[in-house]
Amino acid sequence: MSAESPHTANTPVTDANPAVDGSELIRFDKVTKRFAGNTVLDNLCFSVDSGKHVTLIGPSGSGKTTILRLLMTLVKPDEGTIKVGGDYLTHEERGGKLVPAGEKHIREVRKNIGMVFQQFNLFPNMKVLQNIMEAPVQVLGLSKDEAEARARELLDMVGLADRCDEYPSRLSGGQQQRVAIARALAMRPQVLLLDEVTSALDPELVAGVLDVLRDVARTTDITMLCVTHEMNFARDISDQVLMFDGGKVVESGSPEKIFGDPDHDRTREFLSAVL
Amino acid sequence: MNWDWSNVDAFMPRFWDGVLVTLQALAGGAVIAFVLGLIWAIALRSPTRWVRWPVAAFTEFIRNTPLLVQLFFLFYVVPEWGPSMSPLVTGIVGLGLHYSTYTSEVYRAGIEGVPAGQWEAATALSLPKRRTWTAVILPQAVRRVIPALGNYVIVMLKESPQLAAIGALEMLGEARGFSNETFTFEAISIVGLAFIVIAYPASVLLRVLERRLVR
Ligand SMILES: Nc1ncnc2c1ncn2[C@@H]1O[C@H](COP(=O)(O)OP(=O)(O)OP(=O)(O)O)[C@@H](O)[C@H]1O
Numbered sequence: 001m002s003a004e005s006p007h008t009a010n011t012p013v014t015d016a017n018p019a020v021d022g023s024e025l026i027r028f029d030k031v032t033k034r035f036a037g038n039t040v041l042d043n044l045c046f047s048v049d050s051g052k053h054v055t056l057i058g059p060s061g062s063g064k065t066t067i068l069r070l071l072m073t074l075v076k077p078d079e080g081t082i083k084v085g086g087d088y089l090t091h092e093e094r095g096g097k098l099v100p101a102g103e104k105h106i107r108e109v110r111k112n113i114g115m116v117f118q119q120f121n122l123f124p125n126m127k128v129l130q131n132i133m134e135a136p137v138q139v140l141g142l143s144k145d146e147a148e149a150r151a152r153e154l155l156d157m158v159g160l161a162d163r164c165d166e167y168p169s170r171l172s173g174g175q176q177q178r179v180a181i182a183r184a185l186a187m188r189p190q191v192l193l194l195d196e197v198t199s200a201l202d203p204e205l206v207a208g209v210l211d212v213l214r215d216v217a218r219t220t221d222i223t224m225l226c227v228t229h230e231m232n233f234a235r236d237i238s239d240q241v242l243m244f245d246g247g248k249v250v251e252s253g254s255p256e257k258i259f260g261d262p263d264h265d266r267t268r269e270f271l272s273a274v275l
Numbered sequence: 276m277n278w279d280w281s282n283v284d285a286f287m288p289r290f291w292d293g294v295l296v297t298l299q300a301l302a303g304g305a306v307i308a309f310v311l312g313l314i315w316a317i318a319l320r321s322p323t324r325w326v327r328w329p330v331a332a333f334t335e336f337i338r339n340t341p342l343l344v345q346l347f348f349l350f351y352v353v354p355e356w357g358p359s360m361s362p363l364v365t366g367i368v369g370l371g372l373h374y375s376t377y378t379s380e381v382y383r384a385g386i387e388g389v390p391a392g393q394w395e396a397a398t399a400l401s402l403p404k405r406r407t408w409t410a411v412i413l414p415q416a417v418r419r420v421i422p423a424l425g426n427y428v429i430v431m432l433k434e435s436p437q438l439a440a441i442g443a444l445e446m447l448g449e450a451r452g453f454s455n456e457t458f459t460f461e462a463i464s465i466v467g468l469a470f471i472v473i474a475y476p477a478s479v480l481l482r483v484l485e486r487r488l489v490r
């Protein structure tokens with residue numbers, strides 16, 4: 001099985017876990033990304049079906065963060081295309097040709113994608129409630145009241161209903177990260193990107209954040225792309241695990257398969273090092 | 276030389292005129308320097324070369340030529356083909372323009388001090404560029420540079436006597452005139468004191484602000 005072929009990259013999983021609605025939501029097609037001559041992603045092809053929870057694993061420097069940042073348009077691919085919900089992310093079709101997309105097009109496609117960062121990145125000059133309301137009001141055009149209702153509901157879900165009038169600096173890391181999750185969800189994204197969201201937290205705060213994410217995975221149909229070192233969490237929530245190395249997908253399959261009986265030595269080595 | 280209070284009494288009316296001019300020049304100049312400096316700083320981050328380059332050249336030029344030359348230029352040359360302004364207004368514009376090229380550096384440092392993660396979070400939420408600047412970046416950047424901006428107000432206070440060169444008689448200009456006419460020294464002493472009386476509380480205030488804002 002060739003991991004490079006977009007059609008076979010996730011075949012093992014589709015058999016094991018029928019897709020929620022079967023349609024393809026994200027597709028990387030021959031994506032290459034270099035940083036200063038260093039090829040981080042090499043002709044990468046993979047796709048993610050709508051509603052799936054996918055965990056990306058792989059050694060440090062294998063490009064997991066880069067994949068999420070490409071989806072969030074924080075970096076641009078050097079070659080290849082990325083599609084989200086059938087639309088090209090950084091390209092537009094004009095007169096039958098693919099051209100680099102304008103800011104407006106990128107903005108439209110990107111609205112479907114939310115991200116939670118390792119360092120939370122809450123806006124320190126805004127109170128918790130305002131952090132969550134900001135984008136729904138400014139980007140989706142919600143009224144203040146609608147946005148506030150939505151924000152309060154989400155804060156309730158992440159267990160911080162009583163902290164809405166605090167500034168982020170007055171919250172613990174774990175609380176800040178839960179606010180950041182609420183802020184991303186307030187945009188009602190189709191896709192949620194999670195990049196090592198518990199790595200910056202003190203050990204005793206990790207569980208609270210992971211519980212919130214388990215909740216999100218269980219109660220919503222948001223597609224999740226998640227980079228994590230929390231292998232138990234990955235096992236719990238994932239429909240599919242992608243193992244990366246050398247800028248390519250080494251192996252892809254259900255968590256049972258990847259964690260239990262991987263096909264590739266590279267995966268085996270990596271897992272024995274982290275587990 | 277003996278201190279003569281009658282000289283002080285005689286100088287007082289002109290002193291207050293001078294103080295008024297100093298304070299007007301300072302307030303007006305500071306407002307212009309704060310606003311223009313911010314505009315330069317944002318323009319210097321424009322993705323468009325045709326915005327960046329002229330602004331960079333202009334601010335570099337202003338910063339590296341003497342304020343006095345700029346005041347003469349505004350007062351004697353500009354009216355040849357442009358607006359002609361009173362000495363005080365010319366002084367305010369000159370002072371503000373000159374120091375805007377310094378405050379723009381202050382803002383630049385403040386903007387660069389905002390962590391990259393803030394821009395990334397704004398992008399991830401699809402906030403429009405303008406909103407990202409006004410609601411996320413500038414509130415954080417300006418907060419941490421307020422003390423540095425305040426420092427330039429004190430610098431401007433100390434440079435304000437240059438306005439006398441184009442006939443805007445601020446307090447030192449008034450004192451010099453008075454002393455030259457009367458061959459006395461009290462007026463100069465009073466004005467020296469006045470600079471301290473204005474500058475010292477200002478710098479204390481700045482230090483308090485610094486402690487409260489920059490954390
Ligand atoms: N902005 C950048 N400039 C230069 N090099 C970069 C940049 N971003 C990433 N890289 C390089 O690209 C490679 C992949 O980085 P990436 O952060 O995607 O890896 P990762 O799989 O997320 O690793 P980790 O598990 O350590 O987070 C690394 O070698 C990194 O040094």
Ligand SMILES: [Mg+2]
Nearest residue numbers: 064065066196
């Ligand atoms: Mg990473």
